[in-house]
Amino acid sequence: MEKHDYQQLGETIYEETLPNGLLVQLLPKAGFHKTYALMTTDFGSTDRTFTPRGADEAVTIPDGVAHFLEHKMFEKADHDAFDLFGQYGADANAYTSFTRTSYLFAASRHLKENLNILLDFVQDPYFTEATVAKEKGIIGQEIQMYDDDPSWQLFMGIVGNLYPTEPVHIDIAGTVDSIGQITAEQLMSTYQTFYHPSNMNLFIVGAFEPDSVMTWIKENQTSKTFEQPAAIDRTIIENHDQTEILPYRSRHLNVTMPKSIVGLRGLDDVPSGRNGLKYSLAASLLLDMLFADTSETYLKLYDAGIIDDSFDYDLSLERGFHFLTVSSDTDDPNGFSEAIINVLEHVSDYLSGQPAIENFELVKREAIGHHIMMLNSVEAIANAYEGKLFDNANLLDETQLLESLTLADVQSLAEALIRSEGISVFDVLPTEDTEDLENS
C-alpha cells in the first residue's frame, strides 16, 4: 500500500492495485463519522460497440444497457442488495454516466459488512429473462420522467446538435424502444467484458483506519476467482467531423419561460493523463473568466434582463468527447445566444491586457478555495475521481495542479478549443397552452 501525503492540504491517501487488477484508494478523514465507498467501472452509455470478452467480432448493444445493468445488479436470485445494506442502515445507490457506472454506499457503522456487500453484489451477476422484463417497466417510468424535465431536454437537445451521429447524443437510460430489446444474455456478456476488476476502481473516503480496510478488501478479493485481465476492444471514434454539427434546433415543451443553451463541441484533441486534467481545469477557468458572476458579460446580460439566476455554464469532458454549454431561462433566446456566441467568437479580447491578468487571478483563487471546501465532503472527494481518464489523479492532485496554472495555459487552451464551427444553439420554447398555467 503506497502512502501519499499532501501536507499543505492536511490529507493523506493510500493506494494499491490488487493482483486481480482492482485499484483501491483510501482517504481517511479525521473527525468524520461517515464513510463513503464508490466502486466504478470504466463503462457507460456511450460504450455500445465493442468486442465481448472471449468473442472475435464486435457487437452493438441496444441503447441504455449500461444503465439497465446498473439497475439489475442489485437484484439476486434470493435477495436484493439494497436489503443487505438496509440491514446495516447504510445508504446505497448507483448511477450511470456517458462513460462510467458507479455503485456506492454511505454508512457510519458496520463498514466491513457494508464493504463486503458492495464488493459481492457488484461481482456476482444474476440476470434472468423474467427479472429483465420486470425492470423494463421501472426504467420506462424513469425515462418518462426525464421526458417531462425541461432542463434535461435542453441539455440532451444541445448534445444532439453537437453529436448527431455519436452515442453521446442518446439518453443515458436509452429509449422505451431500445430497452425493450435488452436480453439477459446481452447483460451477462456486457458484464463480463466491462466488470472485470482490472477495469474497475474502489475509492473510499471517511471514518476508518486504512490498514484494516485494505486487509478486509484483500480478504474479500482473494476469496474469489477472476479471469485474467484482458484489454477491452471498444470502438471509440474521437470524431472531429465538424460538418455534422446541427447549428440550431428547438423544441416546444410545457414551460412558462423559454430556455436557451449554447454549446461548443471541442474539435481539438484532449491530451492524455494528467495533462488532460490540466486541460480540463484550464477550460473551467476559461469559462469562469468569460461567464462567472464576476464577469462583465454576466453583469451586462443580467442588467439587460436577458438572464436570471438560472444562468449556468459547464464543461463536459469525458472519454471520447468534450464540449462546453452556456444556458439560461430567458425571454429573449435570440439575444441570449447571440451574446454568448459573440463572447466565444471574440474570446482573445477577454484574455489579454491587465484586466485579463486580474480576472484570471480572481477566478483561480476562487477555484482553489472551492477545492478546499470540497475536502469537507466525502462524497465530493470520491465523486471527483476520474480514474484512468486523468491517470488516477484525485481531488488533492487536482488542487495542486490548479495552483500551477497560468493565464498562458488558458490562452493556449482557448485558441485550440474555441472555434466558431463547433458552436450550436438549442431552445426549449413554451407550448401554446402554457398561458393558462401562469394564472393557475
Added chain:
Amino acid sequence: MKQDLANGVHLTVLPTTQFKTVSVLVSFCSPVQLATLTTRSLLADLLETSSAMYPTQTALAAVLSNMYGANFNTNVTKMGNLAQFQFALTLANGRYLEGQPNLLADGFHFLNEVMLNPLVSTQNGITGFDQQTFDRQKENLAIALRAVSDDKMLYARLQAQRLHFGDTAAAYPSAGRLVDVESLTAQSVYNEYRRILTDDEVFIYVMGDVDADEVATLLDSFDLTDRPSMSRQITIPQETPSNVTRKVEHQSITQAKLDLAYNLPVHYGDNQYFAAQVFNGLFGGTPLSLLFTNVREKKSLAYYANSGINFFNQTLLVQAGIDGEQAVTVQQIIGEQLADLASGKFSVDRMSQVKETLINQREAAQDAPRLVVGSELLGDLTASPMAVSDWIDGINAVTAQDVAAIAQQTSLATSYLLTK
C-alpha cells in the same frame, strides 16, 4: 461556547478541526406572517446581491471570489409559527492555502457590510432600496415564482400544501406568492428590513477552527442592540380532519403526480417524537419503506413514492410520481400500507433496519457543517437540544406498538392529483 452579545442576541461558537472551512450563520427570528412572506423573500434576494459597498452583483461576487470563493447566501425559511431570515457565509480556512491568509476578519467585515449597509437611497426624507436594483430583483422574483409551475414535482407539492393549509402562511412557500409581488415597493421592503434588524431575536453560530474571543471581538462592530425574545410556541397544531379535501388538476404532462397530506398530532421532542420518526421511516421516509418497496418496486406503480414529516406543522406529506391512469389504485395501495402499520402488520426486522438507517443518517449529519449548525439552531429555538447519543437512544427504544400508535393517529386530510 454560548454568550449573549445583547438581550435577544445569542452567539454560539463551535470550535472544531474536523472541517477545512469556517461556517457562519446569522438567523433573525420572529413570528411568521402571511402579509410579509413575499416582502422578506424579495428582501433576501436584494441583500444577497447588493450592498452600498458592493452595489452590483458583479462587485459583490468579486469580493467573494477574492476571499477564495467564499460562499454567501441569504435565506428565508419557516418553521411552524416561526419565520427566519438568515445570512450564511462559508470561508475556506486560510491555513490550507498558500501564504495562509486570515480570511476570518475579511469574512466578518464583508458580513457587516451586506447585513448593515444595504444599497439604499433617500428621497424627500423617505428611505428605500435603490430603485433600479429593486426593480430588477422584483422582476426576477416574479419570474422565479412563475417558473415553479415548470417543476411538476414542486408544483404538485405546493398545490397540495395550499389545499391543506387554507389561507395561512403555512400554505405558501417561503419564496412567497406571485400575487403579492406587484404591490411591493422599495420603501415597504426597506421598512421590513429595518424591523427585522431592530426587533427580531438573533441567533449567531460560528463553527470551525476559530478562537471564540476573536469571533466575539469581530462581532462588536455589528452593534446589534437589545431586543425581546420571541415566543417558543412554534408548533401549528392540526386537528383530526372531518373529511378529506380532494382536487384533480389536468395538464399536458407524461407522468402524473399524487400528493397526499395527513395530519399527525405529534410535537417535536415529545415522547412520541421518536416513534413518529421510525413510523415515517417505515411508511415512506427511507428506501426500506413500504411506499418504496411495495408501491414502487414490487408493483412498479410509481417512479418515486416517499413521505416526510413536518413536526412544526404536524403534517405528513406523501409524494408519488405515477401513471395517471393508475391513480385510484395507487392511492388505495398507499392507504393499505398505512392501515398495515396501524394494525401492527409489519416486519420487526424491517423496523430495526429502519432504525439503523435513521441512526446512520443522524451520525452522518455530523459531517455536514450546515447540518451541524442547523441542529444547534433547532436545539436553541425549541429549547430542547438533543445530543446525538440521546437521539440514538430514543430511536432504539421505539417498539412496534409505538409505531402502530403513530400510524393510528395519522389521518388523511388532503389529496391532490396532477394528471393529463
